[in-house]
Amino acid sequence: MPLPLIDCRPLEAYLLGHIEGAASIPATEMPQRMHELPKTTQPLALCGDVDSLRMAREFLARKAYRVLEQTEWTPQLAASLMAQDRLESGVDSARLWQPAPLIERFVRAIAPAHGILPGKGLDIGCGSGRDMVYLAAHGWEMTGIDYLDGALQRAQALAASQQVNIQTECRDLETGTDPFADYADATFGLVCVARYLHRPLFPWMQRILQPGGVVIYQTFMQGCENTAIGRPRNPNFLLRPGELAEQFAGAEILLDEVENLDDGRPVSAFICRMRHSAVILRAATIIQGARCHPDLCDA
Incomplete structure (x- = not known):
C-alpha cells in the first residue's frame, strides 16, 4: 500500500502540478498544520524541492514521524508524470488526517x-x-x-x-x-x-x-x-x-x-x-x- 504523500512545496507550485494523490502541506506551514497530519505511527513520503524537503524532514523528525521516501520535484519528474498520466494540478489535496x-x-x-x-x-x-x-x-x-x-x-x-x-x-x-x-x-x-x-x-x-x-x-x-x-x-x-x-x-x-x-x-x-x-x-x-x-x- 502506498505511503501517504505530502507535497511540501509552496502552494503556488503545488497548484501548477503535483503527483496524483498528494496532500499539500508546505514545509513552512507544518508547525501550524499539525492537525492535518496522520498519527505519528504512520510512515510518510515527501515530495518537494531541495529546501522544502530538508525543512519538512527536519520538522517531522522532531515530531517523531518517520519519512521513508523522498522525491525531489524537477522538470524531468513533471514530464515523466505527465507521460504516465499521473500529473495533477489544482487545489485537490488528499486527506491524511482522521476524525475521532x-x-x-x-x-x-x-x-x-x-x-x-x-x-x-x-x-x-x-x-x-x-x-x-x-x-x-x-x-x-x-x-x-x-x-x-x-x-x-x-x-x-x-x-x-x-x-x-x-x-x-x-x-x-x-x-x-x-x-x-x-x-x-x-x-x-x-x-x-x-x-x-x-x-x-x-x-x-x-x-x-x-x-x-x-x-x-x-x-x-x-x-x-x-x-x-x-x-x-x-x-x-x-x-x-x-x-x-x-x-x-x-x-x-x-x-x-x-x-x-x-x-x-x-x-x-x-x-x-x-x-x-x-x-x-x-x-x-x-x-x-x-x-x-x-x-x-x-x-
Whole structure:
C-alpha cells in the first residue's frame, strides 16, 4: 500500500502540478498544520524541492514521524508524470488526517442503521475542526464554537483544503449563562463534543436539539488519573460511569460504551437521539429553573 504523500512545496507550485494523490502541506506551514497530519505511527513520503524537503524532514523528525521516501520535484519528474498520466494540478489535496473514531463510526454505521440524515450540526469546543470538517464533507451543515480564535482559523483553513463550507464562532462557553441564547429552540439536528466537559451545558444543549436530534459525546472518564499519562485528574473534567445516560434521560441511547485511547486513557463513546417528548419536557424544566437560578439547570 502506498505511503501517504505530502507535497511540501509552496502552494503556488503545488497548484501548477503535483503527483496524483498528494496532500499539500508546505514545509513552512507544518508547525501550524499539525492537525492535518496522520498519527505519528504512520510512515510518510515527501515530495518537494531541495529546501522544502530538508525543512519538512527536519520538522517531522522532531515530531517523531518517520519519512521513508523522498522525491525531489524537477522538470524531468513533471514530464515523466505527465507521460504516465499521473500529473495533477489544482487545489485537490488528499486527506491524511482522521476524525475521532466515534464520529467516523457514526457516519459510516450508526447514522445509516438508524435512518439519520444530515442536517444542521453544532460542534462544541471544535478546536482545529477535524470532526466538523469530516461531518461537513458527509453532508452536515456544520457550525463550530471555540474560545480560541486561532483554532477557528485553522478549522476554516482545513475546511477550505477539503472544499467544504463551515461556520465558526468564537465565544466563551463557561460564563454561567446560556452560551447558545442566540440559537432558537430545536435549531440543530446534531450536537457533538470531543474531549471537553462543562456540565452546565447539558440542559442548554438539549434546548437547541431538534426532536430526533443526535448527541455525539466523547470525552475523558474517571480512571484517566490512574493511567501512565495521569491527566486529566480534576473530577470536573472526568465523566462518571453512566453519567451521560443520566443527563440525557428520556433519549434513545444508540451507543454507550467506554473506549481507550492509544495511550490507555478511557473515554466515553456515547450517542443518543432525542425523543420528541423528552425535548419538550427538558425545555420546560430549563425555562422554569433559569428563572430561579442558573445552577438549577445542572440539577
